[in-house]
Amino acid sequence: MFISKQENITPEGDSKSDTEGANRLELARFFPYQLSVLNASVSEVVAQLYRGRFQLAAHEWRVLAALGESDDGSNSAKVIAAVTSMEKMQVSRAISGLKKAGLISRTVNKNDRRSSCLALTATGKEVYTQIVPLVLAREAYLLSALSQDEIAQLTMIFDKLAAQANALKQLG
Amino acid sequence: MFISKQENITPEGDSKSDTEGANRLELARFFPYQLSVLNASVSEVVAQLYRGRFQLAAHEWRVLAALGESDDGSNSAKVIAAVTSMEKMQVSRAISGLKKAGLISRTVNKNDRRSSCLALTATGKEVYTQIVPLVLAREAYLLSALSQDEIAQLTMIFDKLAAQANALKQLG
DNA sequence: TATTGTTATACTCTATAACTATA
DNA sequence: TATAGTTATAGAGTATAACAATA
Numbered sequence A, B: 001m002f003i004s005k006q007e008n009i010t011p012e013g014d015s016k017s018d019t020e021g022a023n024r025l026e027l028a029r030f031f032p033y034q035l036s037v038l039n040a041s042v043s044e045v046v047a048q049l050y051r052g053r054f055q056l057a058a059h060e061w062r063v064l065a066a067l068g069e070s071d072d073g074s075n076s077a078k079v080i081a082a083v084t085s086m087e088k089m090q091v092s093r094a095i096s097g098l099k100k101a102g103l104i105s106r107t108v109n110k111n112d113r114r115s116s117c118l119a120l121t122a123t124g125k126e127v128y129t130q131i132v133p134l135v136l137a138r139e140a141y142l143l144s145a146l147s148q149d150e151i152a153q154l155t156m157i158f159d160k161l162a163a164q165a166n167a168l169k170q171l172g
Numbered sequence C: 001t002a003t004t005g006t007t008a009t010a011c012t013c014t015a016t017a018a019c020t021a022t023a
Numbered sequence D: 001t002a003t004a005g006t007t008a009t010a011g012a013g014t015a016t017a018a019c020a021a022t023a
Helices: A030-049 A056-070 A077-084 A087-101 A122-143 A148-171 B031-050 B058-069 B077-084 B087-099 B122-145 B148-171
Strands: A104-108 A116-120 B103-107 B116-120
Touching: A030 A056, A030 A122, A030 B031, A030 B103, A030 B148, A056 A077, A056 A104, A056 A116, A056 A122, A077 A087, A077 A122, A104 B031, A116 A122, A122 B031, A122 B058, A122 B148, A148 B031, A148 B148, B031 B058, B031 B122, B058 B077, B058 B087, B058 B103, B058 B116, B058 B122, B058 B148, B077 B087, B077 B116, B087 B103, B116 B122
Parallel strands: none
Antiparallel strands: A104 A116, B103 B116
16 A cells, blocks of 8 residues: 655645646545545444444444443533534434433433433443453454554554644635 | 553454453544544545535545546446445446536447446546645645655555454454 | 346435524 | 524435346
């Protein structure tokens, strides 16, 4: 795998070398494409674990994971949205699904009656406890092809790329 | 950003350290989650370029890119599916859309009348020529936060991760 | 019989925004 | 007025498989 040769660094493509047509686009070397393909594979590999055996949708799994990692029961939908990078509406839908499946409980927040305290039920904790080792094992298997140094590199690289992407998103 | 501590390397989570519950799942450090969030940002940043100004759907853009990068006009739908990592049905739909928009032409393949030769029209080439510098500039901006060495690392890391993910996919 | 590609169908997911209740 | 969360609705995307044409 290769990534397109880098000759230009402005976000809007207004530098000379960009617009002269010297740069070709090769899908297989195009980083956003590579990222998308890898993500599809990795997502699928994780989804296999919670979809069939536990009948969870992707967003439900994400909310379950968020609730499972916090000890205190003070999880409002807003907090969950922030932790999971999901929209409030998607969180709301996921909560409905998890509630219906008996995996989470919802109690009105006494300090602010607009919001709820969400928490895993006993069943929810059980499901969580079953899934977590499976997904961690798959993550570990994925990363086992990398050295500790490469993992550290990847972490830094992702941070930098996320920052750049967020800068670009502002441009619209 | 951090990635979960790695202590286990078997795909099915049957090693001792996996099932003892010593490993916690922290969404923010979970690699598949990080990958998914980064991909969402990067995809959005690229989509901004072809969606609004050129009215293309994601799959249409991908097919357009595939057709644009090949010089000979011998692109069957099957070849496009392979190059774009798309399903034949998605390719078929994307082709309909691009055809309707007048961006591609389709002529029956004389050697095998089941398939077609797909190619960009003059209009399609024009659109392609307009978009390519824009997306390459965005890719360049994203990667401009990385050193040449980091880009090389990333390339190798993605290769390794893709291989691992594909190995896991077989397990189902 | 197998392959290329299209289409039908039902299903899921998404986006926008209106809405309720509370602050 | 602003915020937390839900719901309505329409549109986009997906998956499965049946299908026609050709090999």
